[in-house]
Amino acid sequence: MHETFRHSSVLATGENVPQTVYSVWVTPKNINSHMDDDDRTLLISGMLTYSMAARDASGTVVMPDRDETFEQKIYLDRDTSGCTVTAEITAAEVSYNITGEGELTAKAEINADITVSSGESMTVVTDIAVDDSQRKQRDGDYAIKLYFGVENEDIWDIAKRYSTDVSAVMEENELDGDRLENSGMLLIPIVS
Numbered sequence: 777m778h779e780t781f782r783h784s785s786v787l788a789t790g791e792n793v794p795q796t797v798y799s800v801w802v803t804p805k806n807i808n809s810h811m812d813d814d815d816r817t818l819l820i821s822g823m824l825t826y827s828m829a830a831r832d833a834s835g836t837v838v839m840p841d842r843d844e845t846f847e848q849k850i851y852l853d854r855d856t857s858g859c860t861v862t863a864e865i866t867a868a869e870v871s872y873n874i875t876g877e878g879e880l881t882a883k884a885e886i887n888a889d890i891t892v893s894s895g896e897s898m899t900v901v902t903d904i905a906v907d908d909s910q911r912k913q914r915d916g917d918y919a920i921k922l923y924f925g926v927e928n929e930d931i932w933d934i935a936k937r938y939s940t941d942v943s944a945v946m947e948e949n950e951l952d953g954d955r956l957e958n959s960g961m962l963l964i965p966i967v968s
Contacts, residue, residue: 778888779887780886781848783846783886784881784882785844787800787826787828787842787872787882789878793880794832795832795835796831797829797880800826801828801867802824802827803824804824804866807821807822808821809821815855815857816851817851818850818890820865821847822865824846824867825842850890858894859892860893860895863888867885868887871883920966921938921964921966922961923962923963924960924961927957927958927959929956930954931945931953931954931955932954934964940966944965944967945964
């Protein structure tokens, strides 16, 4: 589904209004979306960064930014209970106006491309058996090892390499995801 809404922001007033405006654009960021309790209303919130390339009264080229929070409700034409709903936000057209009172206002047309996906849950693993004879033996008397992980490396692969728990590696290094976000040194706790 595709929805469009408008957003505006006062970028400058009085003496801060540039002499000449070359371009104004908007960049969406930190976008969050979730369904309301009625399973028909999508709540989208985030930040819109208004930027401009301009020249001030002294002739200096300036490129100020202004962050504006927004929240938009979009009513969907069907019940989405049990579905995953995501929204991708882009800015289409951005215009600006300088009033006679000396106020620079930007208006943006924001596009929301909404995807509704249904899914089904099923049990795929019913039992796990561990063969202790194949378990890797520790090669020393230590409780922790140092390891240099590379960006996007799977935490499960690292834990398997050292016969330790994924949760122990994640907790020791304060990791949030299943993969490393950046390369760097990790502490690998050895769990017996």
